[in-house]
Each structure stands twice: as structure tokens, then as C-alpha cells.
Amino acid sequence: MQFTRDAIQDAQRTVYSVMPPTPQYNWPLLKQALGFDLWVKHENHTPLGAFKVRGGLTYVGWLRRTQPDVRHLVSATRGNHGQSIGFATRQHGLKATIVVPHGNSVEKNAAMRALGVELVEYGEDFQASAEYAAVLAEQGKLHRVPSYHPELVRGVATAYVEFFEALRDAPPDVLYVPIGQGSGITGASIARAYCGVKTRLIGVVSTLALAYQKSFQSGVPVDSPVTTAIADGMACRSTVPEALEVIRREVDDVIAVSDEEIASAMRLIYTSTHNVAEGAGAAALAAATQQRDRWAGKRVGVVLSGGNVDAAVFARALRNEI
Template identity: 45%
Template sequence: AAMRAFGARLVEHGEDFDEAREEAERQGDALGAWKIPSFNEQLVFGVSTYGLELFEAAPDLHTVYVPIGMGSGMCGLIAARDHLGLSTRIVGVVMEQLPAYALSFEAGKVVTSPPAPTIADGMATRIPHPDALAMIRAGGERIVRVNERSVRAAMRHYLTDTHNLAEGAGAAPLAALLDEREQMRGRKVGVILSGGNVDMSWLSPLLANETA
């Protein structure tokens, strides 16, 4: 609705990010349109500015959890940390049913995963970008997996405890931290809250603690 309000012609296609991306590329080629890539070096430079703001405000963070969609968020954090010469550990977060980046991180090469439904549609990627993977493997600490129940619980925490409306992908880092709370106890840890695009039809069951 917001995009249409700005005059965009919005085409909805596919069940996840990769299907939408492939269709966008096809339509872009057919129309001769200027295509904005989902991951490239210039995008990472732009995204890294939020990492600079975070690390300048809290340079002594032990760990930061960040969601992985196509990888620009994690790569931006890595770039900012390295630019400032810090030692903060950057931990990526993926959904357990969409583990492509986790599998690729472990294998040292691009590994795809099958499509799967998730409340964290901003993380519904099945095909890692090779450049993003290379940067994440070079500078990331590890990649953890979270489940739907943990993400929904984190969304509720944000809404009821901090009055922030977090989308699934935005809440996934908090879900990961809560899953690892004992491991991180006593350490200064950051979580990236990266979006608030929530389908309003999900809110009532979410607040009612329904997980189906």
C-alpha cells in the first residue's frame, strides 16, 4: 500500500524472494528498465552506515545478531566493524526451514534450500549471493537458525515490552539472542531490528499467543 501510495506500479509474484527476484529480472529485461540489484558493493556501502552509527554509539559490543535476507545487512555490519577496527562478533540469523546461508557458510560454497513458508518473509531466500557469502564467511562469526515459534515470541516481546512493531525478519535477531541467553549472559550484545512490515491480519493471533 505504501509503495502504491507513492505512485509505484507494484507487481506481486511468486511465493518467496527468489521467485520475485527472478520475475523482476525477466520484466526488467523485457521493459529495458533499470534494475536495482538485491546485493552489490554500493548497496553494502549504504547499509554499512547503520553499522557505523551502532558501533560509534556502542563500540564495546561483544556480539551483534543480524538477520540474513540477501546478506547486505550482515555485510554492512562487517564492513563497519572492520573500518573501525573493532572485535565485535557478527552472528547471522536465518530461519531453520530456510537454511541456505547457514548451509553455505558451513560448506564454503553456495548451497540452495527448498522453498518454505515463514512469517519472516524478509528472510525467505533460497539462493545465497556468492559475493555476500564470501564476505560473510570472511568476517562473520557464525550463522544460527531460529524457528517460527521463537520469532513470534520475539515479535510479541517487541510489541508488548518496547512498543515497537517488528516484522518477522526484524525480530529474528532477538529470537536468536533469547535462544542463546545463557551463552550470552553477562556480555554486552546488540540485536538489529530491521523492519516493521507486518500483515495486520497476523497481529491478533500473534498477541493471543497463537503460533499456528
């Protein structure tokens, strides 16, 4: 997957029409805790508290240009993707139906409803919800928004262009990025090429949702059961073949972090920066912590990809009950 400079700059215009760039900070307490120079890209500072808003804006903007007759969209999510579609459809006066699995985040569900989406609960995991979204699209002749698409990736890439351009004089040696359906890590690879930096990319999955790691290692899509209790943004049973192709070509490694490591990273982020991270949002820091000895004396980047965690879950993480 490649984009021209004009395509990336067009995505920037679309994104910045509704939000400013998000910051990247070097937090002294995190540097002290890990022992190396650490930069955090704060995608928890977007209008929706997560990076996904960028992709929703570019996708729906593209859809309005290419399929202007579409009036009603449907998609599946664990939360942040659904918020992005709800936010973007509201910008354009369109309708959105979002399918979530039973037991999904109460507060993410509330946020989606507040954006005007019709929320449907179906299935026990994301894949089941995605399959039902396809059924709804067929039955209602709705436009189905996939969880991975070049236009979503084009928008997400703007976050990492900001990151690499801000650190152009001394790019990080490595950047850790969590993997859900793959738009974040592939967006990072596109931004790296756009900015001409040599930063290594390491993808991060949950030890309880290993599809992308197993697929990365084997070279073919491999399904894996999902049982993570905290990293819903990475709770994917199956890979997207197009995303896997880019990941295998562009990413140095894919490593796994446990729920306990993620909860510890959530606590560290809060005590060191007073930012709130959801499980997937803290996964990159958890991975950097796991590999801290590897990067002693180096410059490391992590993305805090989202802060949309239910209060009860965050409280358990803070109390070291996960």
C-alpha cells in the same frame, strides 16, 4: 568488499539528507528477561520502518551519477527493498517497477504503491519474482536493481556505524543480524572495520529458509526451500555468492530460529519496549534469546531491522497463535 572512509562518509551524507540517525536503546525489561546487557538498534525508526531505505538512497544516488540516462528501474522484493527503491526513485523523479510473489504482505504492497511504484505480482517465492524482474528488464530495457550490490551495502553500513560509534566506549561482545540477501550482515562487517571494534557478528536465518546457514557451513552456495510463514524478510531460497564470501570471512556463525521463536521475540519486543517488529525484525532477538546462556554477563547487540508486519500477522503473534 571494502570501502574507504570517504565512501562511508559520502553514504552518511546521502542518508542523512532525508533522515536522522536511528537510536539504539538499552531496554530494562529486555535486560531483565534475558539476563544480560542488551542494546537494540532501532531500524524500525527509519522513514520506511526498515533499514533498507539506506541502501536504496545510496544505490539510486550512485546510479544517477554513473548512468544519468536511466529513467526506469525494476527490482524484486518481499517488501522493504522495494519500498527503498520506490522512495529513492521518487526523490530523483524516476520510475520504478517492483515484482513481488503472489501472497506477499498486503500492507507492504500498499506501502510500495503509495510510493508510486508499479507493482507486479509474479511467482510463488522471491527467487521466481527476481527471475521475472530480469525478464521485465530485458523486455523493457529497464535498469534492474539487484537485491545485493556494493552500493546497497554501502548505505546499509551507515546503520551499524551509528551503532558502533554510539557504543564506542563499551562495544558489545556480539551483534546478531538477520540475513535475507546479505546486505545487512555485510554492512555490519564493513561498519565494524570502519569503527575499529572487535564485536563478533552472528547471522540469523529462519529454520524454514536455511540457504545461508547451509552455505556458510558447506562453503559453497546451497539452495534450500522456503516455508516460513512469518519471516518474509529472510525468505530466500538461494544465496548471493558475493555476500556468502563476505559472510564466511567476517561472521563467526550463522544460526537458525523457528517461526515460534520469532513470534515469541515479537511479543517480547512489544511488551518490553512497545515497538512493533516484523518477523525478520525480531529474528536477532530470537537468536540472542536462544543463545542467552552463552552471553551471561556480556554485552549483546541486536538489530530490530524492520517493523513492517501486517496487522493480522502481528495479532496472531501477540495471541501466541504462531
